[in-house]
Amino acid sequence: MNIFRIGFRAMASDNEVVLAAADEAGAQTAARHAIAEVQRIEYKYSRYRADSIVSRLNAAAGHGPVACDAETLGLLDYAAALHQASDGLFDITAGVLRRAWNFKEPRVPSAAELAPLLALIGWPRVQRDGDRVMLPLPGMEIDFGGFGKEYAADRAAAALAQQGVVHGYVNLAGDLNVLGPRPDGRPWTIAIRHPRQAGQVVATLPVHRGGLATSGDYERAFDLDGRRWCHVLDPSSGMPVTHWQSVSVLAANATAAGSAATLTMLMQAQGLHFLHSSGLDFLAIDHQGELHMPAEPLQSAQHAVNDRQTVG
Numbered sequence: 001m002n003i004f005r006i007g008f009r010a011m012a013s014d015n016e017v018v019l020a021a022a023d024e025a026g027a028q029t030a031a032r033h034a035i036a037e038v039q040r041i042e043y044k045y046s047r048y049r050a051d052s053i054v055s056r057l058n059a060a061a062g063h064g065p066v067a068c069d070a071e072t073l074g075l076l077d078y079a080a081a082l083h084q085a086s087d088g089l090f091d092i093t094a095g096v097l098r099r100a101w102n103f104k105e106p107r108v109p110s111a112a113e114l115a116p117l118l119a120l121i122g123w124p125r126v127q128r129d130g131d132r133v134m135l136p137l138p139g140m141e142i143d144f145g146g147f148g149k150e151y152a153a154d155r156a157a158a159a160l161a162q163q164g165v166v167h168g169y170v171n172l173a174g175d176l177n178v179l180g181p182r183p184d185g186r187p188w189t190i191a192i193r194h195p196r197q198a199g200q201v202v203a204t205l206p207v208h209r210g211g212l213a214t215s216g217d218y219e220r221a222f223d224l225d226g227r228r229w230c231h232v233l234d235p236s237s238g239m240p241v242t243h244w245q246s247v248s249v250l251a252a253n254a255t256a257a258g259s260a261a262t263l264t265m266l267m268q269a270q271g272l273h274f275l276h277s278s279g280l281d282f283l284a285i286d287h288q289g290e291l292h293m294p295a296e297p298l299q300s301a302q303h304a305v306n307d308r309q310t311v312g
Contacts, residue, residue: 001167001183006031010038011046011149011172019160019168020183030163034156034170041152045075045144047095054142062138067131075144075151076126076133082147082259083123089266090259091123093135094235095143103231106222114238121235150213150258153177157254175213177254192283195246202246202291203283211254215261216246228287232265243268243287250281 001020004027008015017034021027047054057066068076082090096117100109120140127134135142144151149172156170157177169178169188181187187206194200195218205212217230217240230240247264251257260280264271272292275282284292 002027003182004028004031006035008035008038010035011042011152013149013173015173016171017156017160017168018171018188019165019179021165030160030165033159033163037156037159038152038170038172041148041155044072045148047141047143047145054144057133057135058141061135061140065127065129065132065134068133069131073131073133076128076142078147078255079142079144080123082263086263086266088123089235090146090263091121091235092142092144092146093123093126093140094121094233095145096120096139096141097233097235097238100238101231101233103220103222103229106224106229108224108229109238118236118238146262147255147258149173150175150211150254153254154211169207172254175211175254175258176207177211178207178209181208192246192248195285196289202285205248205250205281205283207250210250210252211257212248212250213254213258213261214246214248215244215258215265217241217244217265218246232262234266241265241268244271245285245287245289247271247275247284248282249275 001022003018003020004024006017006028017031019027019030021030043049044052045054046052049055053068053072060066079092100113100117120137125136127136153170153172153175154177157179160168161179166180167183169176176190178188187208189204190207190212191201191204192214194202195216215232217228217232220231222229232241233239234241244265247261249257249260251260260278264275264284267274272284275284281294286292
């Protein structure tokens with residue numbers, strides 16, 4: 001079997017399906033099913049599309065309920081579980097804060113700008129009656145951005161599995177679901193990018209299967225007054241978190257990995273205890289550049305193989 005890499009664009013990012021197949025035609029066919037699944041999820045849940053269920057829920061805020069299908073209700077249940085497990089730190093109604101933050105320009109919003117937005121945040125306010133969901137306050141929003149891309153990676157991997165793929169992975173801008181190892185049993189070697197040194201790798205991780213995701217302070221961010229201001233925002237204050245430069249987590253699937261990485265960012269210094277107690281493999285870099293990992297350390301960067309895939 002040969003290894004094929006099929007790139008595609010979705011969710012405003014460059015993505016890739018990597019799989020082993022007997023020939024290119026078979027690889028392309030399997031990849032098309034995975035790509036179609038990513039596109040389906042993007043169309044259904046993107047807040048940038050007026051016809052998505054997320055946009056319809058947000059447009060109806062303060063007016064009335066919207067009927068949701070089983071998949072959407074399942075994602076809302078997952079959001080509820082994350083909110084409860086994090087004592088409110090992981091809140092999908094916090095997306096309204098983007099109205100005050102524009103990470104394309106170095107400007108910190110004032111407390112007066114943040115106050116009316118903070119008043120709209122609060123997952124417990126979301127009302128559900130069977131399959132009908134309502135945001136009670138005008139201007140209130142939900143946003144699945146906290147785990148939507150990772151969920152899409154998992155669904156795309158499931159589509160590959162339905163096509164008989166057992167060796168390969170889906171990579172959505174650094175969030176991966178690995179179905180299984182290379183045909184010869186060797187793991188895929190995933191290189192974690194350095195959060196402060198462009199083009200550099202901080203470590204590599206051999207992955208046989210599972211989800212790998214990274215959350216960090218380096219993609220949507222700016223530096224001002226000697227501080228990094230990033231897009232991961234505390235829903236209680238509306239301000240960016242500051243403790244972690246990067247958190248990469250390996251879990252059973254991409255959704256779980258991404259949620260754990262983001263939650264660690266939101267927990268700030270307490271996130272390290274959470275990671276150690278989770279039993280998950282991780283690589284976390286704090287604000288001082290110090291690396292943290294489980295007792296069994298990740299493979300060091302200098303031992304990376306030539307065919308690695310850099311993520312993060």
